[in-house]
Amino acid sequence: MNKKFPKGGYLGKTLRVDLSSGKITEEMIDPKFLYQYIGGTGLGVRLLYDETIPGLDPYDPQNRIVIAVGPLTGTLVPGSGTYSINCRNTLTGLLTSAQANGFFGARLRYAGYDVLIIQGKSDTPVYLYINDGQATIEDASKLAGKGTFATDQWLRKKYGEADIDHHISVAAIGPAGENLVRFACVMNDRGHVAATGGVGAIMGSKGLKAIVVHGNQAIPVDPADSETFLENIRQWRDEAHNTGMGKSVGKKGTIGFYLNAHKKGWAPVKNLTTNVFSGTEKFDGDYIRKKAHKSLPRSCYQCTFTHCHAVQVTRGPYKGAIGEEVEYEILAGFGPNWGIYDPGTPTMLNTLNDDLGMDAKELTFLISMMMEGYEKGMIGKKELDGIALKWGDAEAAAEMMRRISRREGIGDLLAEGVKRSSDKLGGEFPSIAVYVKKGNAPHVHDPRSRWGTLFNQVVADTGSQEAVDYTARGSEDLAIEKPTAEPDEYLGEVNAKSAWWRQFQECLLYCYYQTASGETMIKTLNTLTGSDYDMAHALRIGKRVVNLMRMFNVREGMTKEHDSFSQRLGTPPVDGPAQGKSIAPTFERVLQAYYKMSNWDQEGVPTREILEELDLGFTIPVLGK
Numbered sequence: 348m349n350k351k352f353p354k355g356g357y358l359g360k361t362l363r364v365d366l367s368s369g370k371i372t373e374e375m376i377d378p379k380f381l382y383q384y385i386g387g388t389g390l391g392v393r394l395l396y397d398e399t400i401p402g403l404d405p406y407d408p409q410n411r412i413v414i415a416v417g418p419l420t421g422t423l424v425p426g427s428g429t430y431s432i433n434c435r436n437t438l439t440g441l442l443t444s445a446q447a448n449g450f451f452g453a454r455l456r457y458a459g460y461d462v463l464i465i466q467g468k469s470d471t472p473v474y475l476y477i478n479d480g481q482a483t484i485e486d487a488s489k490l491a492g493k494g495t496f497a498t499d500q501w502l503r504k505k506y507g508e509a510d511i512d513h514h515i516s517v518a519a520i521g522p523a524g525e526n527l528v529r530f531a532c533v534m535n536d537r538g539h540v541a542a543t544g545g546v547g548a549i550m551g552s553k554g555l556k557a558i559v560v561h562g563n564q565a566i567p568v569d570p571a572d573s574e575t576f577l578e579n580i581r582q583w584r585d586e587a588h589n590t591g592m593g594k595s596v597g598k599k600g601t602i603g604f605y606l607n608a609h610k611k612g613w614a615p616v617k618n619l620t621t622n623v624f625s626g627t628e629k630f631d632g633d634y635i636r637k638k639a640h641k642s643l644p645r646s647c648y649q650c651t652f653t654h655c656h657a658v659q660v661t662r663g664p665y666k667g668a669i670g671e672e673v674e675y676e677i678l679a680g681f682g683p684n685w686g687i688y689d690p691g692t693p694t695m696l697n698t699l700n701d702d703l704g705m706d707a708k709e710l711t712f713l714i715s716m717m718m719e720g721y722e723k724g725m726i727g728k729k730e731l732d733g734i735a736l737k738w739g740d741a742e743a744a745a746e747m748m749r750r751i752s753r754r755e756g757i758g759d760l761l762a763e764g765v766k767r768s769s770d771k772l773g774g775e776f777p778s779i780a781v782y783v784k785k786g787n788a789p790h791v792h793d794p795r796s797r798w799g800t801l802f803n804q805v806v807a808d809t810g811s812q813e814a815v816d817y818t819a820r821g822s823e824d825l826a827i828e829k830p831t832a833e834p835d836e837y838l839g840e841v842n843a844k845s846a847w848w849r850q851f852q853e854c855l856l857y858c859y860y861q862t863a864s865g866e867t868m869i870k871t872l873n874t875l876t877g878s879d880y881d882m883a884h885a886l887r888i889g890k891r892v893v894n895l896m897r898m899f900n901v902r903e904g905m906t907k908e909h910d911s912f913s914q915r916l917g918t919p920p921v922d923g924p925a926q927g928k929s930i931a932p933t934f935e936r937v938l939q940a941y942y943k944m945s946n947w948d949q950e951g952v953p954t955r956e957i958l959e960e961l962d963l964g965f966t967i968p969v970l971g972k
């Protein structure tokens with residue numbers, strides 16, 4: 348066990364802010380944790396586990412928000428502006444972990460910290476200003492009720508930085524977070540979203556409107572290895588441009604996925620009631636970039652891809668609307684999943700949603716459920732407070748979004764998210780709702796024909812964590828060869844290993860689209876930190892994090908029933924390329940193979956042996972309960 352502080356890569360400091368008492372302190376991070384968890388999500392979850400009192404309501408002031416970055420954050424590694432927020436999940440009551448790209452992670456490091464822990468609750472709205480190793484809690488009463496864009500602008504003006512791409516970063520909540528909408532998000536750097544699990548609602552429950560970071564602290568690099576570190580970064584960058592993801596996302600953005608996804612039956616249409624619609628040519632990434640939008644690349648920290656863009660819609664009903672180029676999931680979710688077939692309309696809806704501060708995954712399946720319910724006569728205009736929520740009606744959807752963000756009228760019920768709302772509405776609603784049983788909506792796909800994707804999200808312990816779907820191809824990094832047939836054991840094995848690998852990546856913490864080979868990423872980490880990780884060790888770290896996440900949830904009362912999906916997700920598609928297919932008949936066998944590969948028992952609980960082997964012995968008392 349490495350007990351010494353790593354040679355490079357870490358500032359080694361946590362900033363702890365107690366919003367109840369106003370006390371702000373600095374603490375050193377235990378180097379043992381850095382070796383065992385590296386940083387980012389792994390480190391954040393470990394600290395959260397240690398500081399969480401089981402059984403508390405997510406909004407209890409005693410709960411923590413743990414924001415963590417990794418050793419590579421803020422270096423020259425491509426896309427290393429990412430950060431990870433870890434806290435209780437307001438939809439599931441279990442764990443959540445949300446990551447966002449942009450600049451915020453890098454600037455938190457420049458401000459002097461690897462970890463930020465927020466606890467307590469302020470009775471009045473406040474924001475946190477962290478500047479070069481100094482932190483203050485400031486009055487945010489002038490920002491109360493403001494959208495995330497206006498909040499960002501106000502804070503930039505106050506701190507003298509009108510230019511978006513330089514020097515300060517703001518992570519803020521909108522009205523949805525202030526009003527404890529259970530799927531409120533945190534928005535940083537105007538357009539980057541820590542989306543999952545209601546992290547914005549937890550910030551809102553603490554009275555924390557925003558966090559501003561700025562500074563000039565240097566990230567230590569071992570001088571003996573600095574040249575090799577730079578050489579490794581160059582290799583990382585080259586490799587990232589040449590992966591399948593780099594060649595597609597790097598050049599065309601994720602909107603370039605849409606047509607292929609639709610062809611394969613992966614793109615959700617009208618709440619999964621169909622898989623087809625006419626006019627798909629307008630959802631081609633090239634068409635959108637050339638004909639539907641004017642756009643300007645706006646990359647994140649140390650990114651050389653032309654993925655993120657600032658755009659203006661050039662045709663259709665929302666000509667002139669501005670915002671960020673939508674991602675594939677938003678294009679699908681605020682487009683065909685709501686019966687909207689104009690490719691510019693999701694841009695207008697996305698800008699509104701980013702400003703209100705809500706997670707698009709939960710929102711799309713919430714509104715699509717209500718649109719289907721309205722069409723089928725399960726709910727009427729009167730119960731919807733006068734809003735005729737018809738398929739394709741963007742104005743009706745926008746008005747409902749505003750009401751949800753204010754928890755106004757029917758918006759108060761819908762602010763509870765898909766599962767809770769469908770349970771409260773009753774009748775046929777639970778049978779048409781799209782969610783995984785822990786209590787959150789999945790990523791915005793029709794995952795019924797993409798079993799790896801569906802399975803990953805069903806067993807995820809943080810709410811819709813999307814791991815790479817290796818079921819389609821196997822992976823050299825994971826030393827898994829794709830068999831000619833697809834036995835259930837293979838699906839279980841590949842999903843377990845891909846979850847470990849994904850969690851290792853979340854410990855390193857970088858933009859997922861910038862992935863290089865495992866070997867290059869690990870040697871880059873080693874030259875920066877002076878460590879001795881190899882592929883087996885990396886997978887072991889990922890496995891440790893997956894097991895710790897599971898033990899967090901077991902401690903909160905999670906059972907095997909939570910590793911499942913809603914009725915709608917178990918039904919076969921009625922048309923399209925995946926017509927008639929469903930994972931439901933084989934799901935239990937795949938699940939048991941996954942548990943077995945993970946060394947978990949048949950109820951999905953880690954065994955004492957695996958917990959000891961992974962240095963998670965401190966969680967074993969939970970097994971006795």
Ligand code: SF4
Pocket residue numbers: 425426427448449645646647648650651652654655858859860861
């Ligand atoms: S690929 Fe996209 S999300 Fe990732 S760092 Fe680059 S611009 Fe940001």
